Amino acid sequence: xxxxxxxxxxxxxxxxxxxxxxxxxxxxxxxxxxxxxxxxxxxxxxxxxxxxxxxxxxxxxxxxxxxxxxxxxxxxxxxxxxxxxxxxxxxxxxxxxxxxxxxxxxxxxxxxxxxxxxxxxxxxxxxxxxxxxxxxxxxxxxxxxxxxxxxxxxxxxxxxxxxxxxxxxxxxxxxxxxxxxxxxxxxxxxxxxxxxxxxxxxxxxxxxxxxxxxxxxxxxxxxxxxxxxxxxxxxxxxxxxxxxxxxxxxxxxxxxxxxxxxxxxxxxxxxxxxxxxxxxxxxxxxxxxxxxxxxxxxxxxxxxxxxxxxxxxxxxxxxxxxxxxxxxxxxxxxxxxxxxxxxxxxxxxxxxxxxxxxxxxxxxxxxxxxxxxxxxxxxxxxxxxxxxxxxxxxxxxxxxxxxxxxxxxxxxxxxxxxxxxxxxxxxxxxxxxxxxxxxxxxxx
Numbered sequence: 001x002x003x004x005x006x007x008x009x010x011x012x013x014x015x016x017x018x019x020x021x022x023x024x025x026x027x028x029x030x031x032x033x034x035x036x037x038x039x040x041x042x043x044x045x046x047x048x049x050x051x052x053x054x055x056x057x058x059x060x061x062x063x064x065x066x067x068x069x070x071x072x073x074x075x076x077x078x079x080x081x082x083x084x085x086x087x088x089x090x091x092x093x094x095x096x097x098x099x100x101x102x103x104x105x106x107x108x109x110x111x112x113x114x115x116x117x118x119x120x121x122x123x124x125x126x127x128x129x130x131x132x133x134x135x136x137x138x139x140x141x142x143x144x145x146x147x148x149x150x151x152x153x154x155x156x157x158x159x160x161x162x163x164x165x166x167x168x169x170x171x172x173x174x175x176x177x178x179x180x181x182x183x184x185x186x187x188x189x190x191x192x193x194x195x196x197x198x199x200x201x202x203x204x205x206x207x208x209x210x211x212x213x214x215x216x217x218x219x220x221x222x223x224x225x226x227x228x229x230x231x232x233x234x235x236x237x238x239x240x241x242x243x244x245x246x247x248x249x250x251x252x253x254x255x256x257x258x259x260x261x262x263x264x265x266x267x268x269x270x271x272x273x274x275x276x277x278x279x280x281x282x283x284x285x286x287x288x289x290x291x292x293x294x295x296x297x298x299x300x301x302x303x304x305x306x307x308x309x310x311x312x313x314x315x316x317x318x319x320x321x322x323x324x325x326x327x328x329x330x331x332x333x334x335x336x337x338x339x340x341x342x343x344x345x346x347x348x349x350x351x352x353x354x355x356x357x358x359x360x361x362x363x364x365x366x367x368x369x370x371x372x373x374x375x376x377x378x379x380x381x382x383x384x385x386x387x388x389x390x391x392x393x394x395x396x397x398x399x400x401x402x403x404x405x406x407x408x409x410x411x412x413x414x415x416x417x418x419x420x421x422x423x424x425x426x427x428x429x430x431x432x433x434x435x436x437x438x439x440x441x442x443x444x
Contacts, residue, residue: 051136052140059098061253061260069262069263148409272378352379404430
């Protein structure tokens with residue numbers, strides 16, 4: 001195992017060249033060279049992990065601004081504080097960055113998927129590369145479908161691809177995760193893959209399983225969400241590392257003209273002191289629009305890793321599935337296992353631990369759902385997942401916690417693909433209520 005980005009500059013240049021078929025730089029490899037050699041594909045595998053780190057950071061940034069998790073710092077441009085209030089034009093960076101970085105991740109994954117079978121390499125290296133590529137292609141599409149009402153999924157050879165609805169995109173995500181699991185299990189990953197490509201701290205099999213549970217939940221497939229949640233190891237904490245050269249994007253965005261930091265209101269519940277202290281520290285920095293902000297703890301350095309998932313996310317998915325399957329006593333026991341988890345005494349000592357007492361009495365289904373979503377708010381802070389939760393809770397609108405249901409499609413994409421980019425589901429200004437989230441089933 002080795003730190004992600006020991007070949008950062010090479011991998012980055014290779015990934016970028018993969019998007020430029022006309023390059024003539026004699027000091028840079030051509031597209032054909034990259035995808036027709038084992039070394040080139042392995043470098044793309046390294047670069048893919050960095051690209052997903054960037055795209056997931058952009059998703060967390062945008063979702064956090066729109067869900068009252070993050071706020072604009074005093075030196076941020078006014079467009080950032082405008083977005084904090086839900087005002088997002090088609091040319092805003094918060095929509096362009098999510099879109100572009102997500103599709104860059106997908107492009108790099110596609111380069112590996114399309115070409116790995118044509119290049120001579122150890123079977124275990126190919127297995128690892130394909131598992132990695134299918135996983136992060138699925139993850140990138142999964143984040144895009146949480147930010148945009150529709151998106152393109154067949155983008156590799158079509159410069160003007162058709163757009164599909166969320167249900168179709170979600171089916172594609174789940175199919176890609178199945179492909180990731182099959183590819184990775186085909187042959188034990190080689191030492192070449194684990195030492196030269198795989199990022200230190202990234203656990204591919206359990207991330208695949210956790211993402212299956214996450215997106216089965218989004219699909220409302222509760223039986224399968226429960227089954228796959230039970231298959232995720234409780235002793236693993238899978239994370240994407242960063243380096244001084246390829247820095248944590250949330251650390252980078254804690255200063256400067258696009259700077260954001262956690263909102264001070266996150267610490268409002270005194271019962272959650274243990275969990276909130278894992279993420280932020282009490283600093284009460286003045287935000288651009290007067291909102292008090294706090295400094296990061298979890299992303300306080302440029303090399304701080306970003307979890308691919310938090311272990312207790314899987315337990316909360318399990319609990320929600322059990323409620324929806326009318327197995328309430330089991331669901332309450334699972335919620336209690338999250339509430340009573342303490343650092344040093346739980347299954348994973350480096351994840352958030354609320355150290356709360358068990359629930360009192362026998363809770364009804366609505367009470368359990370409310371407690372599950374409350375725990376998701378504190379356990380999954382700064383993951384971007386609160387955006388979908390607020391849609392389901394009916395908390396979207398100009399005066400609500402979630403300011404928008406969807407981002408507008410970037411103007412650059414509309415100009416490049418005018419016949420297929422749909423009409424924006426919302427105006428530049430935030431909607432009045434949750435009605436803009438027409439497809440989302442609201443939690444009763």
